[in-house]
Amino acid sequence: MSDTILELNNLHTHFFTDSGEIPAVDGVSFHVNKGEVVGVVGESGCGKSVTSLSVMQLVPSPPGRIVSGEINFKGENLAFASEKRMRQIRGNEIAMIFQEPMTSLDPLYSIGNQLVEAIRMHNKSSKKEARLKAIEMLDLVGIPRASEVVDEFPHQLSGGMRQRVMIAMAMACDPELLIADEPTTALDVTIQAQILDLMRDLNKEKDTGILLITHDLGVVAEMCDRVVVMYAGQVVEEGTVREILKDPKHPYTKGLIRSLPNLHEKEQKLYSIPGTVPKVTMNSVGCRFAPRCEYAFDRCFSENPALYETEDNRYARCFLYDNFEEQEVATHVGTDSRS
Amino acid sequence: MSEPILEVNHLKKYFDIRGGIFGKKVGAVKAVDDVSFTVNEGEILGIVGESGCGKSTTGKALLRLIEPTEGEVKFNDQDITQVNSEEMRKLRRDMQIIFQDPYASLNPRHTVEKIVAEPLLVHGMTNAKERKERVKELLEIVGLRAYHASRYPHQFSGGQRQRIGIARALANNPKLIVCDEPVSALDVSVQSQILNLMSDLRDQFNLTYLFIAHDLSVVKHISDRVGVMYLGRMVELADKDELYENPKHPYTQALLSAVPVADPDETGERIILQGDVPSPSNPPSGCPFHTRCPQAMDICQEVTPTFQDHSDQHYVACHLYE
Numbered sequence: 001m002s003d004t005i006l007e008l009n010n011l012h013t014h015f016f017t018d019s020g021e022i023p024a025v026d027g028v029s030f031h032v033n034k035g036e037v038v039g040v041v042g043e044s045g046c047g048k049s050v051t052s053l054s055v056m057q058l059v060p061s062p063p064g065r066i067v068s069g070e071i072n073f074k075g076e077n078l079a080f081a082s083e084k085r086m087r088q089i090r091g092n093e094i095a096m097i098f099q100e101p102m103t104s105l106d107p108l109y110s111i112g113n114q115l116v117e118a119i120r121m122h123n124k125s126s127k128k129e130a131r132l133k134a135i136e137m138l139d140l141v142g143i144p145r146a147s148e149v150v151d152e153f154p155h156q157l158s159g160g161m162r163q164r165v166m167i168a169m170a171m172a173c174d175p176e177l178l179i180a181d182e183p184t185t186a187l188d189v190t191i192q193a194q195i196l197d198l199m200r201d202l203n204k205e206k207d208t209g210i211l212l213i214t215h216d217l218g219v220v221a222e223m224c225d226r227v228v229v230m231y232a233g234q235v236v237e238e239g240t241v242r243e244i245l246k247d248p249k250h251p252y253t254k255g256l257i258r259s260l261p262n263l264h265e266k267e268q269k270l271y272s273i274p275g276t277v278p279k280v281t282m283n284s285v286g287c288r289f290a291p292r293c294e295y296a297f298d299r300c301f302s303e304n305p306a307l308y309e310t311e312d313n314r315y316a317r318c319f320l321y322d323n324f325e326e327q328e329v330a331t332h333v334g335t336d337s338r339s
Numbered sequence: 340m341s342e343p344i345l346e347v348n349h350l351k352k353y354f355d356i357r358g359g360i361f362g363k364k365v366g367a368v369k370a371v372d373d374v375s376f377t378v379n380e381g382e383i384l385g386i387v388g389e390s391g392c393g394k395s396t397t398g399k400a401l402l403r404l405i406e407p408t409e410g411e412v413k414f415n416d417q418d419i420t421q422v423n424s425e426e427m428r429k430l431r432r433d434m435q436i437i438f439q440d441p442y443a444s445l446n447p448r449h450t451v452e453k454i455v456a457e458p459l460l461v462h463g464m465t466n467a468k469e470r471k472e473r474v475k476e477l478l479e480i481v482g483l484r485a486y487h488a489s490r491y492p493h494q495f496s497g498g499q500r501q502r503i504g505i506a507r508a509l510a511n512n513p514k515l516i517v518c519d520e521p522v523s524a525l526d527v528s529v530q531s532q533i534l535n536l537m538s539d540l541r542d543q544f545n546l547t548y549l550f551i552a553h554d555l556s557v558v559k560h561i562s563d564r565v566g567v568m569y570l571g572r573m574v575e576l577a578d579k580d581e582l583y584e585n586p587k588h589p590y591t592q593a594l595l596s597a598v599p600v601a602d603p604d605e606t607g608e609r610i611i612l613q614g615d616v617p618s619p620s621n622p623p624s625g626c627p628f629h630t631r632c633p634q635a636m637d638i639c640q641e642v643t644p645t646f647q648d649h650s651d652q653h654y655v656a657c658h659l660y661e
Contacts, residue, residue, distance in 0.1 A: 160615055188390055188553065188616075189389065189553070189555070189598055190389065190593060190597045190611075191389075191615070193597035193609065193611050193612075194611055194612075215526065215527065217527075217601035218598065218599030218600050219599045220601070221603050221605070222600075242603045242604075245603055246603070246604075255528060256527060257601065260527060260601055261531070261534070261559065261561075262556060269535060269538075270535050271531065272529075272531035272535055274532075276498060276499075276529065277526075
C-alpha cells in the first residue's frame with residue numbers, strides 16, 4: 001500500500017443561509033495516495049466542488065463553514081488550520097486548477113508576472129531566476145514560443161492555452177497534490193484530449209497525486225485509478241475505476257452509467273433516472289436517492305444508510321448491501337439504528 | 340426515400356469587422372463559409388463541431404434569425420432568403436428553434452402559460468380559452484402538469500425548463516425544429532430524459548430536427564445522419580453508422596478518437612491534434628484543416644477541397660479522396 005497524502009474523515013461543510021442550514025458536504029470520507037489519480041464524480045449540486053474547496057479552505061465564508069471532520073494532509077489536520085498555515089500550503093503543497101481558466105487569471109497582468117508571483121511567493125528566488133523558471137514551466141506544459149508567451153496577456157491566449165498556463169502555475173512549486181476542479185469542462189474535445197494527456201504525463205513524471213473533480217465519466221475512465229461517486233452531499237460509492245464502471249453497485253451509479261449515450265452501441269431508448277436531485281436540508285431522513293430509486297423499499301425512507309462494504313475495499317451507501325453486515329464502515333451512521 | 344424538407348445551398352455568413360475612426364470594414368469573420376446540405380422530412384440531421392466552427396450560426400441563419408450573407412435556403416421548395424419579413428414570420432410557424440440555455444431563453448417575468456401561449460397568439464389563435472386549453476395540452480405532451488402553467492421559470496429545474504422550451508417550440512405544430520445544443524447545459528441523468536422526450540415527439544408528430552451539438556455521443560444517439568463542421572465549413576456528412584464506423588476526413592477521425600469513453604477497457608488509438616483552431620477571421624489558405632492535419636500534403640495548403648459525394652451519400656471535403 002502506498003502512502004496516503006490526503007485523507008478526508010467525516011467532513012461536514014454546511015452553508016448557513018436565510019432559509020436554513022444546508023449540509024452541502026455531509027460526512028464525506030475518502031483518501032488519495034501518493035501519485036494516485038482519484039476521481040470525484042457527481043452531478044451539479046452533489047457537493048463535489050465544495051468538498052475540494054474545503055480542502056483548500058476556500059469555501060466562501062459566510063455563508064459556508066467546515067462544521068466538523070478532519071482533512072489530514074500528510075498527517076496534519078487542515079480542517080481548522082490557521083490562515084497563515086493555509087497560505088503556506090496553498091500553491092506550495094496543494095495546488096488547484098479551476099474550470100474556467102479566464103476567470104482564474106488576472107486580465108491586467110502578463111502571464112509571466114502571474115507565474116513569477118506564484119513562484120516567488122513560495123521560493124526565495126530573484127526575479128530573474130523566477131522568470132527563467134516560469135519560461136521553463138510554460139515549456140513543460142507544451143506552450144509553443146514560451147519565451148514570448150511569458151510577456152503576453154491572458155486575453156491573447158486561447159482557452160486550451162490558458163488552461164495550460166493554469167497547470168504551469170499549479171505545478172510551479174512541485175505540489176504533492178493537485179486538485180483539478182472540472183479542468184476540461186470548458187474546452188473542446190480535441191483540446192480536452194491534449195490537456196488530459198498533459199496531466200497524465202505530469203502525474204507520471206512527478207508522481208503528483210491528483211484529485212480530479214468531474215461530471216464526465218469518460219474523463220474518469222481515461223484518467224483515474226480510483227473513483228468516488230457523490231450524490232446530494234454524500235459519498236454513495238467508492239471503488240477502482242474498473243469496478244465502478246464495469247460493475248457499479250449503488251443504484252445511482254448504475255443509473256448514471258446506463259443513461260450515458262454510447263458511441264459504440266445502438267440502442268433506441270436511453271435509460272433515464274426519473275425525477276431530479278432533491279434539495280437536502282438538515283432534517284432529511286432516509287436515503288437521499290430513495291425517491292428516484294427503482295429498488296427502494298420502506299427502510300430506505302425511514303433510515304439513513306451507512307457506507308457498507310460490498311467486497312474488498314468497495315463501499316456503497318445502500319441497504320441492498322446491508323447483509324455484508326459485520327464489515328460496516330461506521331463513518332457516518334446517522335440515524336441508522338439496526339436491530 | 341422521403342422528400343427533402345430543407346435544402347441549403349452554398350450558405351455563407353460573414354460578420355464584418357469594423358475598425359478605424361470611420362468604422363470602415365477592415366475584415367470579416369467567415370463564420371459559415373459555403374455550406375450545403377439537405378434535410379429530409381422526418382429525419383434527424385445532427386451537426387457536430389467544436390466551438391466557433393459555425394454550427395450555431397448555421398442553425399440561426401436557416402431561420403433568418405441571423406441574415407445569411409449569401410446562398411439559398413429552400414424550405415419546402417421555397418427560397419426563404421428571398422421572402423419579406425411578413426411572409427417569413429408566417430413561415431416560422433413551421434420552423435421553430437430550441438435554445439441551449441433554458442435559463443436564458445425563458446422570460447423570467449412571464450408565467451409558463453404566457454411563454455407557451457405567445458407563439459399561439461402571434462400566429463392567430465385569438466381565443467383566450469382555446470389558448471389555455473392548448474397550453475395545458477402542450478405541457479402534458481412534454482411531461483409537465485397542467486398546474487405548472489401558472490408558475491414562473493425560476494420555480495423549475497434545468498430539465499423542466501428545457502421541457503417548457505420544447506412545449507413553446509411545439510405550440511404551432513411545426514414541421515422543422517432547429518435544436519441548438521438542447522441538452523448541453525443539463526446533467527447526464529436529466530439529459531437522457533430530454534433526449535428520450537425529443538425522439539418520442541419526433542415519432543408522435545412526424546417532426547424533422549436539425550440537431551446541433553458538440554457532444555458526439557449525444558449526436559450519434561439521436562441522429563439519422565451526421566455532418567461535421569470545422570472552421571465554417573462542412574467537412575464530412577454521412578449516415579451516422581457510416582460516419583462513426585468509417586470516418587474519412589482526418590478531422591472527423593481525430594475528433595472521434597478524442598472523445599473519452601466511459602469504459603476502462605477501451606484503449607483505442609488516440610489521435611491528439613496539435614495546436615488550436617485557427618481564427619475564422621483569418622482562416623488558413625486551401626483546406627482550413629491543413630494546419631493541424633496529420634496527413635496534410637502540399638496541395639492542401641493551396642487548393643480548397645470540394646465537398647463531394649465519395650461513395651453512397653458519404654460526403655467528404657478532403658484531397659485524400661479525390
